[in-house]
Amino acid sequence: MKYFVYMLMCMALVSCTVYGFSNDYGKLSESEKLRISSLKDFKQTDTLHVYKINGLQLKEELKKHPKSLVYIFSNGCTSSYCLPMSNYETFARENGYKLYLVMSGYGKLQQTIGQRSEVFTTTLFAIDNEFYNSNYEVRYSRMFENDLRGIARKEKPKWEGNLFFFTNGELTKVSQELKN
Numbered sequence: 001m002k003y004f005v006y007m008l009m010c011m012a013l014v015s016c017t018v019y020g021f022s023n024d025y026g027k028l029s030e031s032e033k034l035r036i037s038s039l040k041d042f043k044q045t046d047t048l049h050v051y052k053i054n055g056l057q058l059k060e061e062l063k064k065h066p067k068s069l070v071y072i073f074s075n076g077c078t079s080s081y082c083l084p085m086s087n088y089e090t091f092a093r094e095n096g097y098k099l100y101l102v103m104s105g106y107g108k109l110q111q112t113i114g115q116r117s118e119v120f121t122t123t124l125f126a127i128d129n130e131f132y133n134s135n136y137e138v139r140y141s142r143m144f145e146n147d148l149r150g151i152a153r154k155e156k157p158k159w160e161g162n163l164f165f166f167t168n169g170e171l172t173k174v175s176q177e178l179k180n
Helices: 002-014 055-062 085-095 109-113 137-149
Strands: 036-038 050-053 067-073 098-103 124-127 163-167 170-175
Touching (some): 055 067, 067 137
Parallel strands (some): 050 124, 067 098, 098 124
Antiparallel strands (some): 067 163
């Protein structure tokens, strides 16, 4: 009987798909993989693709805008800190922020793409884990955030949120909620 229960548990685990441990690129369909591109120039982006980005590239781009907001998120997030993308776009537009939507990985990409329509004008980015030489989301995400903070990649700061507010490329606030 124990053997039978053990086999049932193993079969149940085999059928589970775990997201968020790595960048989940291997779980994408071929059509989804065609959407992923390396960022060459911020001026040559569109809303149909997802551009791989590192914190240093983004930090340089942020200097070009008086006010910027970087929202780092997981596709399919159900936390109270994960609002629909339209909320972030509306907040940015109404408050004069240049918005950067940055996915921490590719898992459940369709849930993010499904939120988008013709009214969305914000490009999607994803953290370039290869730049950080890591396949572990927790590690490359921390290094990306540390690049934005301007601190050493190996540091492990206390988590303050996934919304990074910048003024002329300088980090002014990290928050969990959209507030003026």
